[in-house]
Amino acid sequence: MKIAVATSDQINADHFGRTRGFAIYQWNGADPEFIEYIETNINPESKHQWYQGLSILGDCEVIIAAQAGMKAKYGIKKANLKLVEDEGTVKEVLERFIAHERFMNKPL
DSSP states (O other), X not given: OEEEEEOSSSSBOOBGGXXXXXXXXXXXXXXXXXXXXXXXXXXXTSSOOHHHHHHXXXXXXXXXXXXXXXXXXXXXXXXXXXXXXXXXXXXXHHHHHHHHHHHHTSOO
């Protein structure tokens, strides 16, 4: 699965609608593999630019962001993407998401 982490500095998870880019990872059950960093080219001071971020995520299945506004959440859901809100570094939020996915998909 492809995972997009909202991050302006490629270190910390960021607000979805204000992020300057997304770190894209591929995860197939082993360690996540960094694919690329995609810039959003938004003005982080303006409101309601979430659709620009959403439009560049292509075939990603999961978005991890520190926060997302109500309109962004609606757009993400309508695009059939999974939104995970978590704060910390890109590495931390990615590790927590993967640990949770592994736990939830363990056989009973």
